[in-house]
Amino acid sequence: NPVLVNESVVFSINFMLFWGILFSRTFLNTQKYDRLMDWPLRILQWTAALSALSSFVLPYTLALNTSVASSVLFVFVIFFAAMRRLYHGYRPARFFLFAWTTLLIAILVLSLKQYGWLPYTFITNYSLQFGSAMEVLLLSVALGDRIKDIELEKKKAQSYAYRSMQKAHLIKDEFLYHTSMELREPIEGIVGMSEGLFELASKGQGRVGTIEQLRDGLSVISSTGTIVSGLVNDILDFYRIKNGEIFLNRASIAPDSVASVVLDLCRPWAQARGIELQIDIPESVSPIYADEIRLRQILLNLVNNGIKFTLEGHVRISAINLDRFVEFTISDTGRGIPGDALEDIFFLFERPQLAAGRKSGKGLGLTITRKLIELHGGLIRAESSDQGTNMIFTIPVSESPAPPLRARSRPERQLDLVGLAESAAGSHTIVVADNDTINLKAQERRLIQAGYNVITVGNSAALQEIMATGSPDLLIIDLYLSGQNGYEICRQLRNIYSLYELPIILVGRAGSADELKAAIENGANDYLSRPVDRIELLSRVRMLLELKESILEKEKLLSIEKELDVARSIMDRLLPANLQLPDGFSGHTLYLPAGSIGGDIYDFYTGPEWFHLLIADVTGHGVPAALFASMVKIAHTVALGQGHTTADRILWTIHETIRNHLGEHFVTAGYLRINAMNRVLQYSRAGHLPLMVMRRSTQELLELNPGGRLLGLVDDLRLETQEMQLLSGDRIFCFTDGIYETLTEDGLHLGDHELRDLIMETSESPVNLAQDRFEARLAELTSVPGQIEDDRTLIMIDVN
Structure with a gap:
């Protein structure tokens, strides 16, 4: 072809x-x-x-x-x-x-x-x-x-890779060498002082001043050990930052409060060197948005650096507002830094060639400080002259006010906390399981001094033998215990003991969020990372033991359980079985009573033109709350019988009916009226939560938030009513504070953020499936530690 x-x-x-x-x-x-x-x-x-x-x-x-x-x-x-x-x-x-x-x-x-x-x-x-x-x-x-x-x-x-590898080996060797040199001096001091104290304790019995000498020597050992621990923590922090494993827990902070605490911590060393510490932060300086612990670490590094290189004079922390930042300056009267070194002092640890020949450290603290400041979104620089050095860095301003100043952490306050732990110890028995003999002895000594009975074991087999003879009051287990790790031991023990019957504290090394999460998921009550602070250890032990005792007293609460059964019976009779809506509307109710039965109540009435819905929450629990809830329902019936035509007048009538019968109790209430023909919505509230309307046609979440005071508390309610024209596809949400204040896994209230996300997420789902999603999420959160005990009521109405 x-x-x-x-x-x-x-x-x-x-x-x-x-x-x-x-x-x-x-x-x-x-x-x-x-x-x-x-x-x-x-x-x-x-x-x-x-x-x-x-x-x-x-x-x-x-x-x-x-x-x-x-x-x-x-x-x-x-x-x-x-x-x-x-x-x-x-x-x-x-x-x-x-x-x-x-x-x-x-x-x-x-x-x-x-x-x-x-x-x-x-x-x-x-x-x-x-x-x-x-x-x-x-x-x-x-x-x-x-x-x-x-x-x-x-x-x-x-060839390049080989040279890079050789360079990396050189850097590693230099890092190990310098780190060993940094650690050798304080460790030699600890060893020497320990030998001297041992000899003093052996030969100095009966001598005048022996106790004082022992106390002074132990104080030096403790301080030197803190220096070593700080250096190790700095190294760990550097690599955590480098690997992206440090996350900031930011909040609104007053700069002067953190600076004051830092100066208090540095004052003993400064006084020993004859250095004056000063603070110059006016009240006009804005709150900052920062991680308080990391900000304290930044300031400690810079202030300690200033004290270290200042022979006489002062070290000062000052701060001023600078656009959307607060600029901190840590100034000292030391010998200053050569001008050609100013650009490199914050990179010495990452670039060892810059640190060659330095006799006082290799810049680890300043490198960590720079990285922490950059994580906050700020910058750091240095200025220097013969009269001293200024370390200047910025932290973003917070958009919300800082909380009231907290009490400063002083040694006297720490002693008080220890005393409280000692007074609460009683005759509790604690088992400590750890591979490391030094850590084991240290934890044993701390707990014995606090008044606890302590049993120590060095491996999982010995722990199993102890557990076979009886149950202690609390376990402290090294995560990397020989024989079995802490996770495996926790899982085995949780098959026998509940969380409150045998509290378990796991002690790990990383201090990461993953280890904490894994510890909780495998059955531990708490998690501590090394080095374990004495105050923190005693506080956690005391808290868990008190919690255990509180839960074990449940046998004493049988009478209250009977009362709750009566309250449940009352609430079952009060709440409508089904939500009956006018034509063109559909809806569902979700009512999850608390274990102690709160005072949530809802009631509805469908008239010729208007649909009425009352949702209320009475303070209190048990039978009193149930009785007051029945009183509110009766008052609602009375108000409807009087023919009031606005939501605020109905709430006012309920208030007038019950105000003299509530005693010290009060009621929050929201009242919703819908004209089925014109699709007009009216909402009034008395101290209740706003009404939310999901406008699915535009994916907007609208709020009706009229003013109004609590029922039964004051005479002038100042009630207001707001109206809205409903559109097809709108979904109305009425709920009580039990829904809003439910704690999430992050420790936040559900209403702070996630509630809106759930509403948006379920906007395209039928109302019954949306209700199932809310119910499932609330069920997931029931086991969150510290969860509130309150009724949870949610009513959803769709405009068809």
């Missing part, structure tokens, strides 16, 4: 053109090294593909002209691209150019012979074959040259 033959010719031209362009792009590697030329070649390649596919559809002349034009354009573009790559040092491009030039010359000779411009000879007749052979040969050489080029690049990369 001649037509098919013609179309096949066009198809073949485009097919070869497609693969030729692909080969050229790959060989020249334009995608990586010459993006400017890669795009034209990519366009030509896909044009060839489209032309090949359309060659059987388009007219032969048009398809052929398009193919020839693409081929000619390709020749010019590929020559230009090859010359650019050769110009930029890509050696294989020269053979690539020779190959294409040879082929083009062969094609030119053949064309001139066909037109009679060259004689018919053996060379001219077979010029295309000669040219193709030379092209293949030159392209083979070009490929070999490219392979050689790739091997050279590979060798360069391997």
